[in-house]
Amino acid sequence: MDNAAGGQARLTAYRSGLLYFIGAPSEGEHAAVHCEDGLLVIEDGRIVAAGDYARVAPGLEADVPIVDWRGKLIVPGFIDTHVHYPQTDMIASPAAGLLPWLETWTFPTEARFNDPGHAAEVARYFLDELQRCGTTTALVYCTVHPVSADAFFTVSHARNMRMVAGKVLMDRNCPEALRDTAESGARDSEALIQRWHGTGRQMYALTPRFAPTSTAAQLGVCGELAQRYPDVFIQSHVAENSEEVKWAGELFPGHRSYLDIYDRFGLLRPRAVYGHCIWLDDDDRRRMRDAGALAAHCPTSNLFLGSGLFDVARARQCGMHLALATDVGGGSSFSMLQTMNEAHKIARLCGYNLDAQSMFYLATQGAAQSLGLAGQIGTLAPGAEADFIVLDPQATPLLARRTSQAGSLEELLFAFAMLGDDRAVAATYVAGRRLHVRSNEIMQAQTERVVAWV
Structure with a gap:
């Protein structure tokens, strides 16, 4: 089952879109690691694998539970x-x-x-x-x-x-x-x-x-x-x-x-x-x-x-x-999403375009790097502490309408930054344990739905 309060599996996987950074987007076009259909594998509060579902899933034992977050995007906390x-x-x-x-x-x-x-x-x-x-x-x-x-x-x-x-x-x-x-x-x-x-x-x-x-x-x-x-x-x-x-x-x-x-x-x-x-x-x-x-x-x-x-x-x-x-x-x-919103606008007033990938980087891997905590937090890379969140591109009617037309990762993240707030956070996990789930019956039912890999 999902690593929520009251029950923890030693090894659990999460199927969803995945996004994290291995460098600053301003310094190269391959800074983002993005899997549209990804699998994140957690063991004892740490990340042991992250990547495309088709690549990672065959390596799992048949009894490893997979929490289904398809249609969402998992990013570092x-x-x-x-x-x-x-x-x-x-x-x-x-x-x-x-x-x-x-x-x-x-x-x-x-x-x-x-x-x-x-x-x-x-x-x-x-x-x-x-x-x-x-x-x-x-x-x-x-x-x-x-x-x-x-x-x-x-x-x-x-x-x-x-x-x-x-x-x-x-x-x-x-x-x-x-x-x-x-x-x-x-x-x-x-x-x-x-x-x-x-x-x-x-x-x-x-x-x-x-x-x-x-x-x-x-x-x-x-x-x-x-x-x-x-x-x-x-x-x-x-x-x-x-x-x-x-x-x-x-x-x-x-x-x-x-x-x-x-x-x-x-x-x-x-x-x-x-x-x-x-x-x-x-x-x-x-x-x-x-x-x-x-x-x-x-x-x-x-x-x-x-x-x-x-x-x-x-x-x-x-x-x-x-x-x-x-x-x-x-x-x-x-909300760090609302913070990104205002950061972008301030940059524009100063004549600078602060792109969405850079803002997500600054709120995750970039901050961890500058704090001397790279490899521990701010990433989905194997070995890191399993602090991650699930973002819902359909959290509000307007966000859903805009993200349904996103043709790139930048467009998707920009919509989250401009239109998102706490409602866009479907769930928050700390050291592999779910500490928050968005409180409505539909989201609660989906969070508890676990599918076994076939």
Whole structure:
């Protein structure tokens, strides 16, 4: 039977269209691996085979169950590289811009996360929402409270999801209820690293919120932790808003740029992920490239808060590592398909055509590569962890009408990106176990239908 809660087969196959990437579409025409009638074989939470049904199926034993998803498209689970789980309940809150939005909505909402029960309840809802939208890995901001990170990791670990998260560091320019110190922030972060980094599929991220809310002392000890634990992640914000850039310059005089602040404290390196990166120049873009750091492009958030337009063309010309992110609650949707929609439009406003294959690559293999997780997630290649989703080209009447006329893979994926949302995700699998199925009787019946190969 299907690897759903309540019953797991050791070896299970899934028949469907398949799509994953072995390279960046912008660098070659053979980057995509696409099987119109494919078979994905899972054993003990890992992918053991993926390819054309006619080639893979004869190698299976007769008693291996095959879950029939024909007419759908299986792709790797989406990777969201920048999102705030405590902001779930304040999504779509009105404000005049980034800084007043933080003061009016964000800080009061996050102050409630000193309550472990509240933190756990929001974490459960947040992960439910990610699964519903097809996101299987995310880089997640908790709050300044260590219990917020403990609650998140506890819920994620119970679901066996590969998540990256961290306690926020803030020791100035924030409400007292959300303020730690350089010493307490470092102590709490190190304890969380030792408790959670590498526990199951959980991974830790050192998380200074952004330079204006941390003193030089706090960024300094954060840099020391980054050196002591080189395999942990770093996540923060940079150059999101022009007023924020000016403020950072006033607080840290003598630095070449906002990005230079982080670099001076040893926070620019592989596995460092910086949200937004809108107001960088080419020198900073190349600096991020050379450091192996990743820019998390947050299109729905940037449009919602009026922060600016991320220049994909300049990022690519400078060789900057790039991935996509929702940035909920500044972002207005948990859906990576909706995020692709807005990313395409922003690129067009900047005079650049961001094609659909590139957007799917950035949300899967491209993100995994930049995070140092290539071969583990973001792919359907044998040996990878079996995090995958089933996309339904007939999820809505309009999507069905458009995809029925698609004459190429690019056209099909573009329709998903422009017209799709959570309804297009028929099912989400994590480590080979189905954690979400679209909730209507027809989809439920199809998910449980298993056919034996003849």
